Amino acid sequence: MSRNLTRRDFLTTTGLALGALGVGGRVAHAQGPTKGGSTLITAQTTEATGLDPQLVPALSRSRRSPLTYNQLVRFEPDMTPVPELAESWQISPDGLTWTFKLRQGVKFHDGQEFTSADVKFSFDRLLEKSQSGKSDFSAVDKVEPVGKYGVKFVTKEPFAALVAALGGFWGFIVSEAGVKKYGDLNKNALGTGPFILEDWKVEQQMVFKRNPNYWKKGVPHVDELIVRVIPDEANIVAALRTGQIHHGFIEDNKNYNLLKDEKSLTGYRSSRLGYDYLNISANRGPLKDVRVRQAISWAVDRSQVMRVATAGFGRLTAPCTAPMKQWQLPEEQWMKYYKPDVDKAKKLMAEAGQASGFTVKCMVIPTFPTMVSGAPVIAAQLKRIGINMEIENVEYAVWIKRWQAHDFDMTMNSTPGYADPDVAFFRALHSTKGQNWNSWSVPAVDALLEEGRRTMDQKKRKEIYDRLQLAILENVPHLWLYSADLIDFTQTTVKGFRQHPTALLYGLEGAAIEKA
Amino acid sequence: MGRYVVVRLYSMAMTLLGLSVLVFLMLRLVPGTVVEQLIGADAVVSPAMVAELKRFFGLDQPWWRQYAAWVGGLAHGDLGTSWRTGKPVIALIAERLPVTIELTAFAIGFALLLGIPAGIVSATQRDRAVDNVTRVGALLGLSVPVFWQGTMLILFLSIYLRWMPPVMWVDFLTDPRRNLTIMLLPAFCLGTASAANIARTTRACMLDVLGSEYIRTAAAKGLRPRLVVLKHALRNALIPIITIVGLQIGILLGGTVVVEEVFTLPGIGRLVLWSIYQRDYPLTQSTILFVAVMFMSVNLAVDLLYAYLDPRIRY
Numbered sequence: 001m002s003r004n005l006t007r008r009d010f011l012t013t014t015g016l017a018l019g020a021l022g023v024g025g026r027v028a029h030a031q032g033p034t035k036g037g038s039t040l041i042t043a044q045t046t047e048a049t050g051l052d053p054q055l056v057p058a059l060s061r062s063r064r065s066p067l068t069y070n071q072l073v074r075f076e077p078d079m080t081p082v083p084e085l086a087e088s089w090q091i092s093p094d095g096l097t098w099t100f101k102l103r104q105g106v107k108f109h110d111g112q113e114f115t116s117a118d119v120k121f122s123f124d125r126l127l128e129k130s131q132s133g134k135s136d137f138s139a140v141d142k143v144e145p146v147g148k149y150g151v152k153f154v155t156k157e158p159f160a161a162l163v164a165a166l167g168g169f170w171g172f173i174v175s176e177a178g179v180k181k182y183g184d185l186n187k188n189a190l191g192t193g194p195f196i197l198e199d200w201k202v203e204q205q206m207v208f209k210r211n212p213n214y215w216k217k218g219v220p221h222v223d224e225l226i227v228r229v230i231p232d233e234a235n236i237v238a239a240l241r242t243g244q245i246h247h248g249f250i251e252d253n254k255n256y257n258l259l260k261d262e263k264s265l266t267g268y269r270s271s272r273l274g275y276d277y278l279n280i281s282a283n284r285g286p287l288k289d290v291r292v293r294q295a296i297s298w299a300v301d302r303s304q305v306m307r308v309a310t311a312g313f314g315r316l317t318a319p320c321t322a323p324m325k326q327w328q329l330p331e332e333q334w335m336k337y338y339k340p341d342v343d344k345a346k347k348l349m350a351e352a353g354q355a356s357g358f359t360v361k362c363m364v365i366p367t368f369p370t371m372v373s374g375a376p377v378i379a380a381q382l383k384r385i386g387i388n389m390e391i392e393n394v395e396y397a398v399w400i401k402r403w404q405a406h407d408f409d410m411t412m413n414s415t416p417g418y419a420d421p422d423v424a425f426f427r428a429l430h431s432t433k434g435q436n437w438n439s440w441s442v443p444a445v446d447a448l449l450e451e452g453r454r455t456m457d458q459k460k461r462k463e464i465y466d467r468l469q470l471a472i473l474e475n476v477p478h479l480w481l482y483s484a485d486l487i488d489f490t491q492t493t494v495k496g497f498r499q500h501p502t503a504l505l506y507g508l509e510g511a512a513i514e515k516a
Numbered sequence: 517m518g519r520y521v522v523v524r525l526y527s528m529a530m531t532l533l534g535l536s537v538l539v540f541l542m543l544r545l546v547p548g549t550v551v552e553q554l555i556g557a558d559a560v561v562s563p564a565m566v567a568e569l570k571r572f573f574g575l576d577q578p579w580w581r582q583y584a585a586w587v588g589g590l591a592h593g594d595l596g597t598s599w600r601t602g603k604p605v606i607a608l609i610a611e612r613l614p615v616t617i618e619l620t621a622f623a624i625g626f627a628l629l630l631g632i633p634a635g636i637v638s639a640t641q642r643d644r645a646v647d648n649v650t651r652v653g654a655l656l657g658l659s660v661p662v663f664w665q666g667t668m669l670i671l672f673l674s675i676y677l678r679w680m681p682p683v684m685w686v687d688f689l690t691d692p693r694r695n696l697t698i699m700l701l702p703a704f705c706l707g708t709a710s711a712a713n714i715a716r717t718t719r720a721c722m723l724d725v726l727g728s729e730y731i732r733t734a735a736a737k738g739l740r741p742r743l744v745v746l747k748h749a750l751r752n753a754l755i756p757i758i759t760i761v762g763l764q765i766g767i768l769l770g771g772t773v774v775v776e777e778v779f780t781l782p783g784i785g786r787l788v789l790w791s792i793y794q795r796d797y798p799l800t801q802s803t804i805l806f807v808a809v810m811f812m813s814v815n816l817a818v819d820l821l822y823a824y825l826d827p828r829i830r831y
Contacts, residue, residue, distance in 0.1 A: 050554070238673075238680045244683050397547075400552045400555070
């Protein structure tokens with residue numbers, strides 16, 4: 001047949017196409033930077049929305065802040081406070097004045113010396129400009145320099161959580177010159193920290209150089225640090241496997257199983273300060289009734305939710321999570337609230353006049369894997385007591401808007417956690433002086449929150465927060481679902497990396513790459 | 517010809533005007549603004565501060581005034597300044613555009629090299645095994661979603677071959693080998709559906725042409741089959757194929773959004789996606805308009821190409 005092409009014709013026509021594919025085959029093994037170099041590459045799924053440690057509340061910002069900034073005090077991975085830019089501190093007998101002795105000879109990245117003026121500037125700016133940062137320091141009246149290397153925090157009332165706040169997400173010290181130079185510090189960074197920000201290509205990578213004048217001697221070990229953004233975690237898993245990145249932060253705990261047996265990788269798994277929870281708005285329809293909220297609490301099987309959402313890599317938690325060791329309730333006291341009891345739940349529903357059930361909506365942010373997988377489990381469990389929980393997928397920006405406006409019945413939520421119970425609970429749960437996301441009011445809880453804040457004696461404080469935690473579990477403002485384990489992987493050549501329960505990147509300062 | 521081009525340019529301008537209104541309004545219909553994004557979830561914010569931020573971004577103005585300010589800037593060649601990065605939009609586009617163009621070019625190159633030969637073979641071997649395989653393959657290529665294909669390829673290669681494209685971007689001029697390695701999989705994924713489309717169109721057009729009388733005449737007078745197929749038939753089948761290819765380029769430019777996200781390529785697509793998440797209005801609006809101009813220019817170029825390929829067509 002005249003239409004037939006001969007085999008040779010076919011080969012010449014398609015040869016080019018195959019040849020084009022062949023190109024890839026030959027260069028296929030050209031790999032990323034060598035593992036023995038002094039550039040450390042780390043990857044995570046989320047980009048920072050901005051870098052200003054005093055204006056940007058997002059965790060993506062807080063995580064990066066320790067790379068370029070220091071705090072006066074910082075928390076070790078076991079959550080004990082250690083001096084950082086402050087060498088020591090003492091409290092006046094009335095508990096209203098804290099005096100900090102500052103470290104001498106510390107330099108900002110631009111070569112200027114760090115002094116008490118910078119501490120005053122940082123906290124003046126925080127208290128004036130940062131609405132969310134301010135609430136961590138709401139009891140602070142003023143910050144005064146005491147000579148060049150001393151600083152005094154004067155508080156309106158005894159404020160036991162000051163050290164926790166200083167070592168928290170809003171305690172980073174900025175330079176006055178830096179703010180003057182850049183306007184805000186969202187696209188630049190000028191601190192005293194271990195790394196100097198060199199270049200930032202948004203949604204791609206940040207490049208940091210080692211700070212040669214860092215006040216801690218001998219660190220950082222690497223000359224260059226690259227923080228990559230790889231939005232799809234499957235690609236981070238693949239990049240770890242193929243040795244293209246040195247460190248990866250894993251957010252979807254199911255991926256732990258994919259990597260844990262890799263010989264070339266070191267896995268890190270530890271308890272997280274933060275937790276996932278289910279917010280209940282206490283001013284919406286049937287949810288106003290505490291018995292209904294209690295029924296929800298009895299109906300939800302938290303360990304089942306945890307198994308699905310974290311692949312079992314997590315733990316159930318009291319309002320104070322495991323890393324907040326000194327504040328933990330004895331397990332038997334809180335665990336008894338977590339034993340699912342459908343009959344009891346149904347009885348409470350009946351008492352509240354809701355025996356026939358009702359429908360509520362629950363917000364879920366589609367880009368948070370634990371929310372997406374956890375919510376349907378909860379919906380199925382609530383169905384057993386007649387509550388029809390409709391899952392609303394809400395994009396993050398919209399979620400923030402509705403969250404700020406307290407416009408929701410229920411929502412899945414996640415928090416990085418806080419070292420001190422005052423910081424953790426006061427803002428979230430106080431009905432008038434806090435943000436009160438749950439739109440609720442329990443006078444007993446308000447009283448305990450205020451008492452805890454004022455009490456300086458550790459033992460008494462602990463008793464107060466024990467009582468508070470039980471009051472919270474009784475009144476159910478939200479359900480503490482579980483605390484997912486924190487998971488990181490590095491190449492085995494990376495030594496000295498340490499996880500931190502807050503997920504902040506403190507641990508890269510001491511990381512080194514062993515020459516292969 | 518000159519008149520035709522003028523008319524086309526005029527209609528392009530009108531389309532762009534309509535598109536600008538559409539993009540502008542659609543963005544504002546989506547709940548949430550850059551202000552909420554800046555504040556974040558954990559924040560405690562006074563209404564005064566929200567108002568101040570809104571004023572800062574001009575969001576307190578009525579929409580038509582915001583629109584006029586933006587279009588006025590465009591008329592002066594000013595695409596605006598990105599709210600979240602503080603950089604001029606034009607600079608961000610210039611930084612990202614080469615990646616997207618390279619990706620699209622490779623994808624269309626791959627689609628042509630695979631699609632046209634496959635279509636020809638399929639047509640000349642009609643209803644035989646090769647034809648059936650090609651047709652099923654084309655259907656598969658059309659049906660598999662790009663994001664799934666990309667993720668599966670990465671997973672498969674990283675698990676079984678311990679290989680994946682480098683995650684650190686390098687441009688072609690700095691390191692051509694590495695750049696091509698990075699581009700290989702994304703271009704393959706992006707081009708698959710187009711290759712399938714082109715193969716199907718080529719097959720259909722070739723069958724049409726091969727059935728015509730002048731082909732029979734050419735064969736009857738003893739011309740070599742290869743000459744008949746490649747010179748007489750293919751050339752005449754080319755017009756619809758070119759149309760499809762032109763359209764495919766536009767689709768690919770849009771399709772890069774997904775591929776760039778899956779393979780973490782720093783192109784225009786990821787820029788637009790990120791800017792939408794951030795509600796960075798100037799960046800989203802101007803970049804979408806820019807891509808639209810590119811799309812329309814390609815279409816115009818394709819239409820002009822007809823006249824060159826088929827001397828019977830005159831504008």
